[in-house]
Structures are given as structure tokens and as C-alpha cells.
Amino acid sequence: MKRDVTITNPVLQGVFPDPSWMWHNNEAWLVTSSFGQVPGLPIHTSRDLSHWQRRCSAIDEEMARRLFLKYIRTDNHGIFAPTIREFGDAIIIVSTVMEVMVDKALADGADPDEINRLRAANGNFALVSRDDGLTWEGPHWIKGAVGNDPDFFIDADGTTWWTASRPSSSPRWPFQSDIWMRKLDTERWRLEGPERIIWHGAVEGATWAESPHIFLKDGTYYLLAAEAGTERRHAQSVARSDSLNACYYENNSRNPILTHRTLGEGFPVQNVGHSDMLRDDNGDWWGVCLGSRVVEGYSFMGREPFVFPIVWEDGWPVFTPGDALLRRRIIRGQENTRHGYQLGDIASQEGKNETDRDRHIEQINPNDYLMLPTQPQWIWTRVDDFDYEVLFNPTLMHEARIQQNRDVFASITTDSDSSSVVACISNKGTVQEIGRTALHHDEWYSVRLVGRSVRFAQVPAPNCIPNTEHPLLVGKGAAAVESVAAGGWPVINGGLDIPDSSFAYADAAFLSTESAGGYIGCLAGVR
Incomplete structure (x- = not known):
């Protein structure tokens, strides 16, 4: 059977x-x-x-x-x-x-x-x-x-x-x-x-x-x-x-x-x-x-x-x-x-299934890290959800990114001269600062890709605090579902008009394959 x-x-x-x-x-x-x-x-x-x-x-x-x-x-x-x-x-x-x-x-x-x-x-x-x-x-x-x-x-x-x-x-x-x-x-x-x-x-x-x-x-x-x-x-x-x-x-x-x-x-x-x-x-x-x-x-x-x-x-x-x-x-x-x-006929169940998940933080197993020979100082993992963030702590890391390629990314780093945490986006090599907030070395921050928006925020400290050898933490949630298409496929809300506590945000279209070109998708990483 x-x-x-x-x-x-x-x-x-x-x-x-x-x-x-x-x-x-x-x-x-x-x-x-x-x-x-x-x-x-x-x-x-x-x-x-x-x-x-x-x-x-x-x-x-x-x-x-x-x-x-x-x-x-x-x-x-x-x-x-x-x-x-x-x-x-x-x-x-x-x-x-x-x-x-x-x-x-x-x-x-x-x-x-x-x-x-x-x-x-x-x-x-x-x-x-x-x-x-x-x-x-x-x-x-x-x-x-x-x-x-x-x-x-x-x-x-x-x-x-x-x-x-x-x-x-x-x-x-x-x-x-x-x-x-x-x-x-x-x-x-x-x-x-x-x-x-x-x-x-x-x-x-x-x-x-x-x-x-x-x-x-x-x-x-x-x-x-x-x-x-x-x-x-x-x-x-x-x-x-x-x-x-x-x-x-x-x-x-x-x-x-x-x-x-x-x-x-x-x-x-x-x-x-x-x-x-x-x-x-x-x-x-x-x-x-x-x-x-x-x-x-x-x-x-x-x-x-x-x-x-x-x-x-x-x-x-x-x-x-x-x-x-x-x-x-x-x-x-x-x-x-x-x-x-x-x-x-399960299409009617899909909307509930997609939004019924609790947001959670997980530490990526070092055995699952990805390395890029062209960016040897970084460790990476695949972005695999419509609501996905990579966490950043100024004491443990120099920078965190979600990137489509080395010239197309959203990053968060620090400016020690002004004691600030800085949010930047790079669209085909043109880097632009889009926001900053006060730096606190014991606090955590994140770059979050949700729907078609990218957001930068201070976030609660994770329960699993990594050491400096294993610093890749990511958060996953449930993006808002507008409707369900044929085949049971959720139609995801772009999220551009959803308010939150971000200190900077942008339309993430530039991070997409359609805008950046090429054959790959987004990775999340830290160095």
C-alpha cells in the first residue's frame, strides 16, 4: 500500500x-x-x-x-x-x-x-x-x-x-x-x-x-x-x-x-x-x-x-x-x-497556511554556509522566504547584507565617527545612504526583505546569541497574503505601505532578478 x-x-x-x-x-x-x-x-x-x-x-x-x-x-x-x-x-x-x-x-x-x-x-x-x-x-x-x-x-x-x-x-x-x-x-x-x-x-x-x-x-x-x-x-x-x-x-x-x-x-x-x-x-x-x-x-x-x-x-x-x-x-x-x-481542491486552504506561521529567529548551521570566491570575507545563506531578515550586531560583525550580486545589495554597517548605524542600498554599483540611527554596541539591527520592500530596523536581541565564529542569524516570518491564485498559489502583498518601526526603508525592486538581471537570486550574509 x-x-x-x-x-x-x-x-x-x-x-x-x-x-x-x-x-x-x-x-x-x-x-x-x-x-x-x-x-x-x-x-x-x-x-x-x-x-x-x-x-x-x-x-x-x-x-x-x-x-x-x-x-x-x-x-x-x-x-x-x-x-x-x-x-x-x-x-x-x-x-x-x-x-x-x-x-x-x-x-x-x-x-x-x-x-x-x-x-x-x-x-x-x-x-x-x-x-x-x-x-x-x-x-x-x-x-x-x-x-x-x-x-x-x-x-x-x-x-x-x-x-x-x-x-x-x-x-x-x-x-x-x-x-x-x-x-x-x-x-x-x-x-x-x-x-x-x-x-x-x-x-x-x-x-x-x-x-x-x-x-x-x-x-x-x-x-x-x-x-x-x-x-x-x-x-x-x-x-x-x-x-x-x-x-x-x-x-x-x-x-x-x-x-x-x-x-x-x-x-x-x-x-x-x-x-x-x-x-x-x-x-x-x-x-x-x-x-x-x-x-x-x-x-x-x-x-x-x-x-x-x-x-x-x-x-x-x-x-x-x-x-x-x-x-x-x-x-x-x-x-x-x-x-x-x-x-x-486545496486552494481554499492556502491563504491560512501561508499566514499561520510565527516569526522566528534561527542560527544558520556553519555546515550550511555558502562562500563566494569573489567575496572571500563573507559568509552567506539563501533568502528562502517572502519575509526574510539578516541580523546585525556591531560588536560581532562589520556589515550585513541582502544582495542579488556584489553590485546590487541592501546593507547595514556602522559609522564609528558619528556613532551611527547606517543603511545603504547599491543599485548596479551606485551606493546610496538611505538612513541612519544611533549606534548601541549591545543592540541588534536587521536588514529585512518583506514582500517587495527592504527595511532597516533595530530589533530585539535573539535568544540564540552567536559567537564570532558562527555569526549568521536570520529571521523568517509570514508575508501578508492578498488572495490565492489558481493552483493554490498565494498572492503576496508588496508591503510598501505597511508601517513599522524601521529607521529606513526602500522599494526592493532593485534587488529583484528582473531589475538586476542575471540568473541568480538573493543571498543574505555577514562579514
Whole structure:
């Protein structure tokens, strides 16, 4: 008998973009992009798709050094769009490190031979674990690879294949991309044999066909590919072929099979696409994709992973059957349902569920700290709620921030000359002071992102007083819910007109991905 569990989306909160997953040893293994963050390529596992735990990270400080993450050009570069798969008895992750400043790395003493291998692979690499994620070999630079968003596929005959995306060399329309495929020699980690271009997108004029994944089911090969870029027009499509290395993959006439672009700018989940599939031990198929939760058109938490059911009809996968949109909650394991899931009519409960939480302060476990090689003096964590603050004490810290990238942030620090606590915002490198208050060394202060406002305030001392080695404390609350949209998604109040005791506040739109640009979301940190 299947046990009922409720999957609540997104299954991971905060900056966990570009999800890929597989079913391995009776569990789902999910990996996400990490850009310049260390630990990087975080892997979470779940037996029921509802309760997730961080299993490991494929990139530690030593692997980050080998991948030259210290030398990425901006915060929006680094480790892009991984794929995770079984590789015999091992696990393999393939990915791309983007925009390494190789001249600077060489000037700092990097091994020229290793730089040449990176160049020959155009940043494409594989990491292999033979002990279920405890240790990782690599990077194995993939000689001859171009583009990004690689996929790793093992055919029924044991041959291994590399599929990836790149800009078309002879585009027939702006931003046309090629999905291409070549055989991969996993002994020498290089591509061999002829290249096949198998896809440009579901429709004529489709832009940015990317994030391909190949599957074999019942003798038919399926290609998943996203298109239109990670923004409001993002969508997921599927094609199929009787031959893996074919010049033509049949387009599904129902494409795109997943998108929120038809729901309008006001819908609270946007940018949906970049999907992967797995089949669990019950024989049920499930998908994961990225999406962005927004407040009045702005997203602050970046791209997050959302889970949805899949059924098969007429030889094609049907994503999110029944209503064609992502659901806030899905009941998995209903014995009396046909496909192992039940959507249910639970929208009316969502508003209460979102506002019924008490505000609380928590100390981030040092094992969960994120480091950015480009900002080595800081420790970070992901902003993962609509009401989120980072705490600041002048005795323990020099500065606290919520940032989208190193040039876009809201910070609180001290001015010892005037004995003040100072609130600043930086919008694309232009720093502006927006308020200050009297400095008291035994008091606590915070930078708080709530709705689409950022607020600076003196706050009560937390019950858990950190020492100087572990100073990252954050507060979480429940932002005001205006209404509930289709799928059970709360519509969050922007909060610009809600009075409080802040000594400074601002419209936080500048902290959003829409304003700042790029691919990441907000982090909270101290130094």
C-alpha cells in the first residue's frame, strides 16, 4: 500500500536553479546550478518527493579551485545547468563552468596544461562519484565540447552520448540555438564521431533552445528541451525519434507541454521550464522544473525547483495533467488514484497556511554556509522566504547584507565617527545612504526583505546569541497574503505601505532578478 504524502512546491526554497534529477537506490537525487557558490552543485535526496535532505555537494573548496571559480567574470557566471545520472555503479554529473578569466588565472600561477584542457573543453566537464556522493573525481574536461547545458545518456547498447546547446552557427532567426549530439568516450573523456544537430525548438523562430535531456522508453527516444530563456516566455517542449542519432526528431503537436507564459504577468509563479524526468519504484513518472515565485512582478528568491506528475498518452508525456499548471501542493501515493497522485481542491486552504506561521529567529548551521570566491570575507545563506531578515550586531560583525550580486545589495554597517548605524542600498554599483540611527554596541539591527520592500530596523536581541565564529542569524516570518491564485498559489502583498518601526526603508525592486538581471537570486550574509 502506498503511503500518502503531500508534496509542497517549491520542494527547495531559495537559489536552487536548473534542477536535474534521477531515481537512484530507492531515492530521488536532485542537483542544481550553483554559479560561484561553494559548496557547489548541491545534491538533495528524497524517498517520497516530499521530505528532502541535503545529501552532499559535488564541489568543495578543492574542487572549486580545480574549476577556477575564483576567476569567474561575474556572480552570474560559474557552474551552469548540470545533469545527474547513473553511470554503471557510479554517479556522474556533467556541467559547464562559464566565463573563467584564464589570463588572470595564469598570471596567478594556474597550471597552463589544466587551462589548456579547460579551453579545449570550452568549460564542459564531468564529475564522477563511486561512493554515492562522499567523494568526487574530476573535473574530467570534455575535449571537443562546445556550448553549455550538457546531458549524459547511456544507450541500450552501452554507448554514451553527450548532448548540449549552443548558438546556431548559421541562424535563420535571432537567437536560434542548436541542440546537438556526439558520442562520448568516457575512457579518454573526449567526443568522437560525427556531430548531429537534432533540434532548434518546437516552433519556427523559437529562441534559446537549451537544457536538453534524452530518455529511452519502450524503444522510443525522447528529447526534452526548454526554450525562450529563463524569463516570462520560458517553456518546455518534447520531441521523439525511433533512432537516437537521427537528423530529425518528431515535434509534439501539443508543444509546449509546460509553461506559465499564458497565465499573464500577475500570476505568482513565472519563468517555468528547464525540466527533467524520472520514474520511481512504483512505476510512476515525475517531473521537476524551475520556476520563480514573484511579488507584484518581481522575483527575489531566484529560480527554485517545482515537482509535478507526468502521465503518458499516445506515446507522449503529459506534464501536469488536468490543469496544465504547477500546483502548490500534490498528494502522492493515493491508492485510489490512477497514476499515483491526486491534485485535490486545496486552494481554499492556502491563504491560512501561508499566514499561520510565527516569526522566528534561527542560527544558520556553519555546515550550511555558502562562500563566494569573489567575496572571500563573507559568509552567506539563501533568502528562502517572502519575509526574510539578516541580523546585525556591531560588536560581532562589520556589515550585513541582502544582495542579488556584489553590485546590487541592501546593507547595514556602522559609522564609528558619528556613532551611527547606517543603511545603504547599491543599485548596479551606485551606493546610496538611505538612513541612519544611533549606534548601541549591545543592540541588534536587521536588514529585512518583506514582500517587495527592504527595511532597516533595530530589533530585539535573539535568544540564540552567536559567537564570532558562527555569526549568521536570520529571521523568517509570514508575508501578508492578498488572495490565492489558481493552483493554490498565494498572492503576496508588496508591503510598501505597511508601517513599522524601521529607521529606513526602500522599494526592493532593485534587488529583484528582473531589475538586476542575471540568473541568480538573493543571498543574505555577514562579514
